[in-house]
Amino acid sequence: MSGPPTAGTRPDEVRRHNRTALLRRLHVGGPCTRAELAAELGLNRSTIKALVDGLAEAGVVVEQVSVKRTGAGRPSLLVLPQPRSLWVLAVDVGVEQTTVAAVGFGGEVLGTRGWTLPRGSGSPDDLLAKIGAAGRRLAERIGSEPVGVGVSVPGVVRRDGYVHEAPNLHWEGVPVGERLSAALNRPVLVGNDAELGALAEHTRGIATEAADMVFVSVDVGVGGGVISERAALRGSGGYVGELGHMVVRPGGRPCYCGCQGCWETEIGEDALCRALGLPEGSPREAVVGELRSLAGEEPQVALTRMREFTDWLGLGLINVVNLLGPQLVVLGDLLAALPDAVVDEAAETVRERSLVSRAVGGIRIVASPLGKEAKIIGAAELAFQQALSG
Amino acid sequence: MSGPPTAGTRPDEVRRHNRTALLRRLHVGGPCTRAELAAELGLNRSTIKALVDGLAEAGVVVEQVSVKRTGAGRPSLLVLPQPRSLWVLAVDVGVEQTTVAAVGFGGEVLGTRGWTLPRGSGSPDDLLAKIGAAGRRLAERIGSEPVGVGVSVPGVVRRDGYVHEAPNLHWEGVPVGERLSAALNRPVLVGNDAELGALAEHTRGIATEAADMVFVSVDVGVGGGVISERAALRGSGGYVGELGHMVVRPGGRPCYCGCQGCWETEIGEDALCRALGLPEGSPREAVVGELRSLAGEEPQVALTRMREFTDWLGLGLINVVNLLGPQLVVLGDLLAALPDAVVDEAAETVRERSLVSRAVGGIRIVASPLGKEAKIIGAAELAFQQALSG
Numbered sequence: 001m002s003g004p005p006t007a008g009t010r011p012d013e014v015r016r017h018n019r020t021a022l023l024r025r026l027h028v029g030g031p032c033t034r035a036e037l038a039a040e041l042g043l044n045r046s047t048i049k050a051l052v053d054g055l056a057e058a059g060v061v062v063e064q065v066s067v068k069r070t071g072a073g074r075p076s077l078l079v080l081p082q083p084r085s086l087w088v089l090a091v092d093v094g095v096e097q098t099t100v101a102a103v104g105f106g107g108e109v110l111g112t113r114g115w116t117l118p119r120g121s122g123s124p125d126d127l128l129a130k131i132g133a134a135g136r137r138l139a140e141r142i143g144s145e146p147v148g149v150g151v152s153v154p155g156v157v158r159r160d161g162y163v164h165e166a167p168n169l170h171w172e173g174v175p176v177g178e179r180l181s182a183a184l185n186r187p188v189l190v191g192n193d194a195e196l197g198a199l200a201e202h203t204r205g206i207a208t209e210a211a212d213m214v215f216v217s218v219d220v221g222v223g224g225g226v227i228s229e230r231a232a233l234r235g236s237g238g239y240v241g242e243l244g245h246m247v248v249r250p251g252g253r254p255c256y257c258g259c260q261g262c263w264e265t266e267i268g269e270d271a272l273c274r275a276l277g278l279p280e281g282s283p284r285e286a287v288v289g290e291l292r293s294l295a296g297e298e299p300q301v302a303l304t305r306m307r308e309f310t311d312w313l314g315l316g317l318i319n320v321v322n323l324l325g326p327q328l329v330v331l332g333d334l335l336a337a338l339p340d341a342v343v344d345e346a347a348e349t350v351r352e353r354s355l356v357s358r359a360v361g362g363i364r365i366v367a368s369p370l371g372k373e374a375k376i377i378g379a380a381e382l383a384f385q386q387a388l389s390g
Numbered sequence: 391m392s393g394p395p396t397a398g399t400r401p402d403e404v405r406r407h408n409r410t411a412l413l414r415r416l417h418v419g420g421p422c423t424r425a426e427l428a429a430e431l432g433l434n435r436s437t438i439k440a441l442v443d444g445l446a447e448a449g450v451v452v453e454q455v456s457v458k459r460t461g462a463g464r465p466s467l468l469v470l471p472q473p474r475s476l477w478v479l480a481v482d483v484g485v486e487q488t489t490v491a492a493v494g495f496g497g498e499v500l501g502t503r504g505w506t507l508p509r510g511s512g513s514p515d516d517l518l519a520k521i522g523a524a525g526r527r528l529a530e531r532i533g534s535e536p537v538g539v540g541v542s543v544p545g546v547v548r549r550d551g552y553v554h555e556a557p558n559l560h561w562e563g564v565p566v567g568e569r570l571s572a573a574l575n576r577p578v579l580v581g582n583d584a585e586l587g588a589l590a591e592h593t594r595g596i597a598t599e600a601a602d603m604v605f606v607s608v609d610v611g612v613g614g615g616v617i618s619e620r621a622a623l624r625g626s627g628g629y630v631g632e633l634g635h636m637v638v639r640p641g642g643r644p645c646y647c648g649c650q651g652c653w654e655t656e657i658g659e660d661a662l663c664r665a666l667g668l669p670e671g672s673p674r675e676a677v678v679g680e681l682r683s684l685a686g687e688e689p690q691v692a693l694t695r696m697r698e699f700t701d702w703l704g705l706g707l708i709n710v711v712n713l714l715g716p717q718l719v720v721l722g723d724l725l726a727a728l729p730d731a732v733v734d735e736a737a738e739t740v741r742e743r744s745l746v747s748r749a750v751g752g753i754r755i756v757a758s759p760l761g762k763e764a765k766i767i768g769a770a771e772l773a774f775q776q777a778l779s780g
Contacts, residue, residue, distance in 0.1 A: 210626075326625060356632050
C-alpha cells in the first residue's frame with residue numbers, strides 16, 4: 001500500500017468487521033458449525049458465539065443439529081443462513097432480455113420475472129418503470145423489502161449508478177441508480193455487465209480460487225471485468241476498464257467509440273456472425289445455435305471456419321494477459337459457447353507468445369460455466385457486498 | 391471485496407496498524423504536531439501520545455518546539471522523524487548505470503554509491519557482489535544496519551525477488567532477492583523499474599493525489615506501473631503487467647518476446663533513436679540531448695519529425711486508458727524528456743478517441759518531474775513499506 005497513510009483502526013470498528021466477515025462466510029460458503037467459523041475467521045469461540053447469538057435473535061440465521069454425527073460426543077450445531085431474512089433484488093438489463101430476480105442470503109433464488117424486448121426498442125424510462133414494478137411484485141410475494149438492489153447494464157457505468165453510455169441499448173447519460181432507488185426506495189448499485197460477470201465467477205463460479213482473474217464476455221459488444229488480489233479493479237470515477245475498446249488492428253473497422261480496429265469490432269457479436277456466415281445482427285439464438293453445431297464438428301472444421309476470429313481473440317488475450325497478469329481468464333456469455341478447439345487454440349497462442357504467461361508459468365483460459373447467468377448472479381453479489389457490510 | 395471472507399480483526403492488531411499509519415504519515419508527510427497526527431489519522435490524543443512516546447523512546451522520532459509560534463498559548467511540539475534511526479538501502483540496477491543509496495526515515499538521502507558499466511557487460515554475480523559491497527560500505531559509514539533493502543530491476547520480477555527475465559541486462563532466472571539478502575543479511579524486496587517509478591510518483595512525485603494512475607517509462611524497453619485505488623496493481627505470482635508488450639501493430643517489427651509490433655518496438659529506445667535520426671543503440675545522453683534540443687524548436691518541428699512516434703504513443707495510451715481508466719498517466723525516464731508538443735498531441739489523441747477518457751471527463755497525461763530519479767526513490771519506498779509495517 002502506498003500513498004497517504006490510512007486512518008487508524010478504532011476498536012469499535014472491529015465488531016462490525018467481524019460480523020461482516022461472518023455473514024460473508026455464511027453467504028458464500030454455506031452452513032457450517034461455530035467451530036468451523038472460529039477456525040476459518042481466526043476468531044475465538046466466545047466472539048463467534050456473541051455474533052451468532054445476535055444474528056439468530058435477528059432471524060438471519062438459525063442453529064440446527066447436524067444430520068451427520070461424527071463420533072460419540074455432543075452433536076455440533078450447524079449455523080444456517082435464512083434466505084428470506086435478508087434478500088436482494090438483482091437485475092440484468094440485457095440487449096434483448098431483462099431479468100429481475102429476488103436472491104436470498106446464502107444465494108437461493110426466491111423468485112424471478114423477465115421479459116424480452118426487440119433490440120433498441122423502448123426508452124430507459126419505460127424499462128426502469130417495468131423493473132420497478134417487477135421488483136415491487138417480488139417484494140409483495142416474499143412479504144418483506146429487499147436489503148439492496150444490484151443492476152447489471154452493458155455499458156460504461158459510474159460507481160454511483162450513472163450510465164454514461166450503453167451503446168447497444170442506445171442509452172446515453174441515464175441515472176439508473178438514482179431512478180431505481182427512487183422507484184424502489186432502496187439503495188441501488190449499478191455495475192457494468194462484464195464487471196459483474198467477473199464478480200459472479202469469482203464468488204460462485206470457476207474463479208473462486210483465483211486471486212487475479214479477468215472475465216471477457218461478448219453480449220453484443222465486448223466487455224471485461226478484472227479481479228485483482230480478490231477485489232474488483234476499477235478506474236477513476238469508478239469506471240471499469242473497457243477491454244473491448246483496446247485497439248488491436250490499427251486502421252481496421254471503424255468502431256462507434258471513435259477508434260478503428262477495436263477488439264470489439266474483431267471479436268464482438270458482428271464479428272462472430274461474420275465468422276459463422278450469418279448476417280450481422282442475427283438473433284442471439286441463431287448465433288448460439290451455430291456455435292453449438294460447430295462445436296460438434298471436428299476441431300479442424302471449427303478452426304478453419306473461425307481462423308480469423310481465433311487469431312484476433314488470441315491477440316487480444318495476449319494483450320490482456322501481458323497488461324494484467326491474471327492466473328485465469330474466463331470467457332463469458334456468447335464466448336462461453338465457442339467450440340473448445342477455438343478456445344484451446346487461443347489459449348495456446350497466449351501460452352506461446354505472452355511474456356507474462358511464460359513468466360507466471362501458464363495462464364488458464366477457460367469458457368464460463370455460468371454462461372449468461374453470470375450477470376444476474378453478479379448483480380445479486382454486488383448488492384450483497386454492500387448489504388452484508390452494514 | 392469479493393471472494394472468501396477476510397479473517398476477523400483482533401484487537402491486538404489495532405495497535406500495530408495505528409503505529410504503521412503514524413510512521414507512514416511522518417515518513418511521507420514530514421514533521422507535524424501530535425494534534426495534527428490525531429486529526430489526520432482519526433485517533434484520539436491519548437492513543438497518539440502513547441505511540442509517539444514509544445517511538446521517541448526508541449529514538450525513531452524526537453519532539454521539538456516549533457520555530458513558528460502561532461498565538462500566545464503554549465508552543466506546540468513538532469514530532470520529527472530521525473533519518474538515521476531507521477534507514478533503507480535503495481538500489482537502481484539500470485542498463486548502463488547502477489546506483490546504491492542509503493535513504494533515511496522521512497526520505498533524506500544519507501549517502502550514495504554508483505558506477506557505469508557498458509551495456510550487457512558483467513555477469514549478474516559480479517554486479518550483485520558490487521552492490522553488496524557498496525551497501526556494506528554505506529552501512530559502515532552510517533554506523534548501523536539498514537532496516538530493509540529495495541531493488542529496482544528493468545525486467546519481469548516476481549514478488550519474492552526472482553528476476554524471470556531482464557532482456558536489456560541479458561539476465562534470465564536470477565534470484566536477486568535471495569542473493570542480496572544472503573550478502574547483506576537483510577530482508578530484500580525487488581521490483582520492476584516501472585512499478586517502482588509508479589510508486590515513487592505516487593508517494594513523492596506528481597501523482598500523490600491520484601488514487602488511480604499509470605506510469606509509462608522508456609529506459610531501453612517500455613515498462614509500466616499501475617496504481618489502483620492507492621495500491622500497486624500486481625498480477626498473479628506478483629508479476630507486474632508488461633505494458634510494453636501490448637501488441638499495437640500486428641505484423642509489425644519482431645520483438646524479443648515472440649510477438650510482432652509490441653508497443654516497445656514502436657516507442658522504445660530504438661524507436662526513439664529512429665524518430666530522432668540517431669543510430670539505434672545510441673548512448674542515453676545522445677538521445678536525451680537530441681530530445682532536449684528538439685524541445686527548444688517550434689512545436690510543429692518536433693511534431694513533424696516525431697509524427698509516427700507520436701501516433702504510436704497516442705494509440706498505446708488509448709489502450710492503456712481504456713483498459714485501466716486512470717486519472718493520470720505519468721511518462722517517465724526517457725519519455726520525461728519528450729518535447730511538450732509530442733506529449734500534448736498524444737494527450738489530445740487520448741482525449742478525443744478514448745471512450746473511458748470521455749466518460750471520466752478527461753484524463754491527464756504529463757511528463758514525470760522525478761525523471762530518472764523515480765526508480766531509486768521507488769526502490770527506497772518499497773523497502774520502507776515493509777519496514778514501517780513491522
